[in-house]
Amino acid sequence: MAGNSFGQLFKITTFGESHGEAIGVIIDGCPSQLPIDLDFIQAELDKRKPGQSKITTQRKESDTVKILSGVFEGKTTGTPIAMIIPNEDQRSKDYSHNTDVFRPSHADYTYHTKYGIRDHRGGGRSSARETAARVAAGAVAKLMLKAYGIEVFAHVSSVGKIDAPNVDITNADAFIEQREQNIVRCVDPATAEEMISFIDGVRKQGDTVGGKVSCYITNCPVGLGEPVFDKLHADLGKAMLSINAVHGFEYGSGFSGAEMLGSEHNDRFIHDAEGNVKTLTNFSGGIQGGISNGMPIEFKVAFKPVATIMQNQPTINAAGEAAEIQGKGRHDPCVVPRAVPIVEAMAALVIADHFLRNKTVIL
Template identity: 85%
Template sequence: MAGNSFGQLFRITTFGESHGEAIGVIIDGCPAQLTVDLDYIQGELDKRKPGQSKITTQRKESDTVKILSGVFEGKTTGTPIAMLIPNEDQRSKDYTHNVDVFRPSHADFTYQTKYGIRDHRGGGRSSARETAARVAAGALAKLLLKTQGIEIAAHVSSVGKINAPNVSIENIEDFIAEREKNIVRCADPATAEEMIEFIDSVRKDGDTVGGKVSCYIKNCPVGLGDPVFDKLHADLGKAMLSINAVHGFEFGSGFAGSEMRGSEHNDIFVKSHLGDVSTITNFSGGIQGGISNGMPIEFKVAFKPVATIMKTQATIDSQGNDAEISGKGRHDPCVVPRAVPIVEAMAALVLADHWLRNRNSILR
């Protein structure tokens, strides 16, 4: 199966299935001498792992990561880094009901048609469980970016029709601390309580709901991104749209920008007394012409409702006959609280890759 690798210079390849022995990732291209903070990497995985609260799936996985290669005495060696995360709490019997029946809005039908075979246990390779490997790799990318002062932070900005007001990202550490005070990972406390109550009511009704994650990247240098097809926002868009359940991506003013006039939308350049160039507004979302301009990079990622619902639905079986199916097992009523670290990880992978590529863009 193709399509399991991502990135050019900072390149990852993930492997494993939801109900297999383990999932994992191979990272190639990470520079040598990077200090590897295993506690930090595990902390990022802990934010994504299942069983965190009443509004997430109750599957119990510790998601304990083990580094198999590429690190010696706490530092990267410049060789491929292998990370392994064992699966500990599979319940494959929860999926015996859909061996020959296609779950609506899942990958069952498309995988079966494309490959002639599929792993019905939790969706196999199409399961969001695969994203744990991305988070592990993304955590390493974030450690690399931190050496350059680049910071990445995201939060849940909407659930259903509940939207959080704009929040300050002046201090990323304070932003993250506020976000982590609640189980929905929204940096606005009042909105967070409303979101939690709504998600719990949807869960009790046997249904699911979608939402949005807003992400911010600070201290990104000018110059990341390449013309024409490797624009920074294009690669960010591909990264985000590769995440399970993502149905939308917008950066800067996004779709709202299409309703504005150029005189309103143009970001006016100014120069400080220190010689730093910035813009008065940031409708460009920190990217112009596909290249970072030094302003904060801002984008939103929209997640659809989780496809597995605890209600009976009409469908068809593998022979094309009419059938019915009801959700079983342990599933998230809303994916966005656990998607926050995934969005950050994919953003970090894109930025790390482009940062490495940019080092050779000009003769120095």
């Protein structure tokens, strides 16, 4: 199976399955002498781990990360960083009912057809459990970016048809502190309460719902990204679309930009009080010509409803015969609250990689 690595200079490779012994990641290309805050890495994983609240899966995993290599006396050595996260609460019997039955909208059928074998216990590599390894790697990328003042932060901006209003992104720390005050991870408190009530109602009906995560990258320097195939927004899009259940990505004005006139959409250049070049608006989402322009990078990621629902559904089995399946086990009624740190991690990995690549451009 190919496609387990991501990035060019700051490169990660993840490994492990949902119901195997452990999952993990190897980071290659992280610069030396970067201070590693293990508590910070663990805190990022804690935001993604299951069993957090009544609106997340009740699988209990501590997601305790262990660094095996690449760090000495609290700093990176420049060699590959290996991190491992043991699986502690697998219940493989919860999946015994779908050994030969394909779950609707899951990867069961495509994996079985492509490889001739699949791990029916939670989906194996196709499980969202794999993203814990990405969050661990993304935390290291965040630490590197923070050293240069670059901040990456996100929140749940919609659940179903419930949309949060525009939020203040001028202070990343205050943004994150406010977001963590509620279990749905929406910065706006009133909207958060509405979202939580809606998700809980959907859960009680044995159903699921999707939503959107809005992400912001501030203090990003001008010049990250390439003008043709490795555009910064293209790499961000690939990163986000590689996350389980993601069905959409838009940056800046996104699809609404298609309804605007050029005279409305163009971002006019100005100088701020310190004489720095800025734009009066930010419909470009901080990226022009595939290259960061110094404005906040803004994008949204759309997540579909979780495919496993606690209702009977018609399907087929491996022999192509009609069958019926009902979801069992522990699953999220809405994935977006736990997706916030995953989106941040993948964004940080893209920015860290392009940050290092940009240093090779000018002598």
